[in-house]
């Protein structure tokens with residue numbers, strides 16, 4: 001960033017950071033769809049490989065359109081460096097796998113997206129890396145788990161789908177003592193409403209598929225952190241294992257960032273208003289949203305988030321059958337397991353995203369048979385209310 005760019009506000013960063021115009025002086029960012037690069041001489045090729053990072057050499061290592069996305073997201077996050085990858089799960093996996101060795105120990109809360117649990121529990125153990133799970137809302141459990149050394153701690157806050165929060169400042173302090181790096185999956189909070197690095201985290205990961213694209217068009221992911229970590233540990237891992245982001249997707253995501261604040265602020269306002277509307281309805285057992293005073297960690301949400309997000313948990317009375325009746329009666333909100341989209345999307349986590357969990361784990365994570373996860377989109381609030389009331393009438 002130039003001197004002036006460092007003073008830019010977040011909205012300016014979202015539309016202008018990372019813009020390096022080509023010789024054609026285009027207004028909109030150019031898209032470089034190329035897998036390789038050419039050299040004017042054999043000596044130039046040799047120099048490019050000696051002075052690693054001095055220029056683009058191959059699509060798996062870097063691309064100008066991917067750099068645009070990385071620089072724009074890093075500018076918003078306030079991170080020294082960023083690497084774009086093919087999906088959110090590629091970001092989660094690489095952020096962990098690039099730094100662990102057999103014999104290392106990880107710690108994580110139980111409330112996680114199903115694939116994150118798979119990586120931490122099923123996959124890491126195959127390589128001799130153990131993961132201890134705690135109740136992420138209970139600081140005493142964190143203190144105990146981090147009273148012994150650990151290599152890294154991985155958290156989602158708010159978590160998918162139970163919207164549980166982890167006290168990032170407190171856990172970051174415990175991580176320092178345990179010698180562990182704190183990795184935060186910030187998908188539910190969005191880069192707008194929560195700044196984990198400012199709260200003491202070391203690494204932030206995103207599924208850019210969600211709010212960053214925000215229009216359901218492509219997959220992508222990102223890992224952000226210090227230059228030392230990104231260049232020294234993550235970049236070599238990505239280069240040799242190959243979860244590269246497509247330049248086309250990087251362009252789509254960079255353009256998605258331009259409207260991120262407008263979209264997410266509107267969606268979050270609607271989500272809070274719908275949470276208030278639904279709370280206390282006779283056919284609803286509970287509504288979960290960090291912005292509701294009834295959320296057990298509402299005070300923490302107010303402390304560590306500048307907005308409460310676009311996601312709601314709605315537990316319908318009557319279990320799975322009632323939840324399915326609700327879903328099947330909807331006429332506008334789509335049944336879909338994606339989230340963060342301009343279109344409102346709803347899913348039944350117990351039978352979709354978290355289907356693999358045992359009944360005990362579902363219970364421990366608060367994934368009740370009647371729980372629905374609603375991702376609030378950009379539709380008019382009156383139309384969303386009408387559709388939700390249609391669903392409730394069918395229960």
Ligand SMILES: Cc1ncc(COP(=O)(O)O)c(C=O)c1O
Nearest residue numbers: 087088089113160187207209220
């Ligand atoms: C919290 C969280 N992390 C990671 C992912 C994975 O993202 P992707 O689908 O882009 O791989 C998801 C997807 O739903 C998610 O909700």
